[in-house]
Amino acid sequence: MKTLLTSALLMLGLFCSSSGYSAQLKISPQMADKLHWQDIGPSQQQTTPLSEHQRPLADINSPVATYRLPANQGTLKITIDSLIVDNDHIFVPNIAVLDANFNLAATYPSSAFQFRHEGGLRNNRLSTELSLTPTPNQDYIYLLVYTTDDDLKGSTTVPHPAKLYAKAKGNQPPAIDDLHAKHSRNGLIQISLDSQQGAQFIGMEMPSFNTKAASAKTVGKTAKTVSAAGLNKPVEKETERYFNTAIDQALKQGNIDRAMNLVNEAEQLGLSSPRKTFIDRISKK
Numbered sequence: 001m002k003t004l005l006t007s008a009l010l011m012l013g014l015f016c017s018s019s020g021y022s023a024q025l026k027i028s029p030q031m032a033d034k035l036h037w038q039d040i041g042p043s044q045q046q047t048t049p050l051s052e053h054q055r056p057l058a059d060i061n062s063p064v065a066t067y068r069l070p071a072n073q074g075t076l077k078i079t080i081d082s083l084i085v086d087n088d089h090i091f092v093p094n095i096a097v098l099d100a101n102f103n104l105a106a107t108y109p110s111s112a113f114q115f116r117h118e119g120g121l122r123n124n125r126l127s128t129e130l131s132l133t134p135t136p137n138q139d140y141i142y143l144l145v146y147t148t149d150d151d152l153k154g155s156t157t158v159p160h161p162a163k164l165y166a167k168a169k170g171n172q173p174p175a176i177d178d179l180h181a182k183h184s185r186n187g188l189i190q191i192s193l194d195s196q197q198g199a200q201f202i203g204m205e206m207p208s209f210n211t212k213a214a215s216a217k218t219v220g221k222t223a224k225t226v227s228a229a230g231l232n233k234p235v236e237k238e239t240e241r242y243f244n245t246a247i248d249q250a251l252k253q254g255n256i257d258r259a260m261n262l263v264n265e266a267e268q269l270g271l272s273s274p275r276k277t278f279i280d281r282i283s284k285k
Helices: 002-012 029-033 161-168 215-232 237-252 256-268 273-283
Strands: 044-050 065-070 075-083 094-098 104-108 114-116 125-134 140-146 155-158 179-183 187-196
Touching: 044 065, 065 075, 065 187, 075 140, 094 125, 140 187, 161 256, 161 273, 237 256, 237 273, 256 273
Parallel strands: none
Antiparallel strands: 044 187, 065 140, 075 125, 075 187, 094 104, 094 140, 114 125, 155 179
């Protein structure tokens, strides 16, 4: 059975893993050829806004984000994020992978995506990583992001930032309701691509499907390194006043993520009052 599956994927021109075919998605090569495919290369990142008014495919009741990826770069490590917008709504992605001739090679359902908390420079999001290895004699493969009617029925629970902050500090989380992001045809898709030149197949095995967001740790370490020099400098009252005011303004505007980032920056400088300001304002909402 495994040999048959591998052979089938070879005929379609793509090795992939942890994928299945979706009966909900019907896209012909003729239909795919009419779409506008955005080029994305190694070490590039692209953000695509999606709107319910965009319906490029008659058979898919969804806007789509479409990408053309180079097929001559070895194994492609693709990170796909769907960002929560305004702590209010989110586009729940499904992925279709097409070979060079626009034949459907594989699909990844929304269950392949995991919720990731805001951290470093990255917002709350649904995220996954794919490792795809195109077979030879292809210039490009294609990746299509869409949602389904079933996915639109739910919502994604987002732990309140004040609770996460309190837990990180070892404190009792405040009695605040979590946020709920409604599933929507509107949203933001962010995709980044890296190639792994040294990848090769041994015994015709498929590459493993890795769902860990490895870059999150790197971002965190970088942020600490950049800010470390400030820990040894005396912080003026004016600086402390700036952070407290900025946090207060961000919360008044409903921008909790920015307020949290400001608290983190302030504590990198050894300030304690911005945290108190944040908790005080949140508890009064």
